[in-house]
Amino acid sequence: MKEQHIIEVNKDICIGCSLCKNDCPVNNIIIKDKKSVIKNQDCIKCGHCVTICPTKAITMTGFDEPPIEFTKQHTLDSNELLMAIKSRRTIRKFKNKEVTSEIIEQIIESGRFTPSAKNAQDVSYIVLGDDKSKYEEIAVKFFRRIKPIVSLWMKDAKEVTIDDNFFFKKAPIAIMVVTKDKISGSLAASNMSLMAESYGLGVLYSGFFTSVVNNLPKLRKHLNLKSKGHVVTTLVLGYPDVKYRRTAQKEIANVRYL
Ligand SMILES: Cc1cc2nc3c(=O)[nH]c(=O)nc-3n(C[C@H](O)[C@H](O)[C@H](O)COP(=O)(O)O)c2cc1C
Known part of the structure; x- marks a missing residue:
């Protein structure tokens, strides 16, 4: 803390x-x-x-805000929650519509109240707004440069077109989740996604952008990222410009009851 x-x-x-x-x-x-x-x-x-x-x-002592008293039990509807999880899709097409700062704050609030290992509360957030194309440009250049090498062992990489919006897909915002403890950061990101979806937003976990940030010193410098700050994930957020009509089938769960 x-x-x-x-x-x-x-x-x-x-x-x-x-x-x-x-x-x-x-x-x-x-x-x-x-x-x-x-x-x-x-x-x-x-x-x-x-x-x-x-x-x-x-x-x-030492907190800016008092605890919030519960006036009722806050519960989730299990069926609604499970259907929300089942109907979620990665969104890669976004409407040209802004996300208000109030919504961004609520999304971050859901990360802030997520448990962290040893209650360290060491997860931080970098919100990329209007300026994000500047960072995307650096990442795109890097990806274009390494693509021929990666294609040697990754068959799929050959087919990928790295256009100027490859990482952020013209979404209005992206939030980088930064922390030393990957589990704490991932849990925060998961709650943040759920929160974003409750506002009708779509989410893309950008593993590509995250790996460029963690490996390209030039980009880290531009983002003013300290050497200890590991980016766990980058949530690309915006209103979906695509509608899915049914669930995608998934493999059955591999479970052992002992
Ligand atoms: C940690 C993580 C990183 C991901 N990185 C990317 C990415 O960089 N680009 C992309 O298009 N999709 C990315 N995805 C989306 C996955 O490809 C997607 O979740 C998977 O294909 C299943 O599709 P669905 O999310 O629509 O159910 C990522 C997902 C996760 C969980």
């Missing part, structure tokens, strides 16, 4: 119910004189103690 946060227990409000103690994943809370006591401040600051307390006695 970037900031120092202190977990505080308001002893006047704490009722010593032990809910926080019993839920703490690192056994960092004891009950003393019928009050919760935080053993040490060097924990992962997951916030379970804050979120489970029935009297709001536990708080964490």
Whole structure:
């Protein structure tokens, strides 16, 4: 985590119910004189103690915003969710229609609230808007240069036409997801895709652009990417200019129940 946060227990409000103690994943809370006591401040600051307390006695300092109180249970409709997942397609044709900054912020918000390993919250986002053709141009040049070499061992590469919009397909925005931990970044990207789709947007995970960014120092320099920043994926986003009418068939799941 970037900031120092202190977990505080308001002893006047704490009722010593032990809910926080019993839920703490690192056994960092004891009950003393019928009050919760935080053993040490060097924990992962997951916030379970804050979120489970029935009297709001536990708080964490150093955040810009207070916790959001739940006034109802937020659940997803399983059938709707599964059909949304099944009907999703990679979108490679986009309408010439802007994505508002409010929607972009909500997509990033869904990434921000995605769990990260050790609660590191070390996933960051680079939004490429109007200027993205500048970066695409560099990537296109690089791909055109390496295509003859790649074609030697990749049969499919020969058939691919690398036009000027090869990476971003004229989509209005692309969001690069950057982090050291690939799993945390991928989970954030997955939630972001779902969020984007809930706004009627289509998504292309651009593995090609991602691999150019991670391997071409010139492009990294242009994007001002630090040496530690690994781009996990690039989400190319916009309103789809294509309609799919049925699911694509998939292989049966390889599952073992033991
Ligand atoms: C990590 C990842 C990287 C991908 N990279 C590209 C890409 O660079 N260009 C592209 O056209 N499609 C890319 N795809 C899309 C896949 O080809 C696509 O998901 C697959 O063919 C299945 O099609 P569907 O997503 O429409 O179900 C990528 C998908 C994933 C998950």
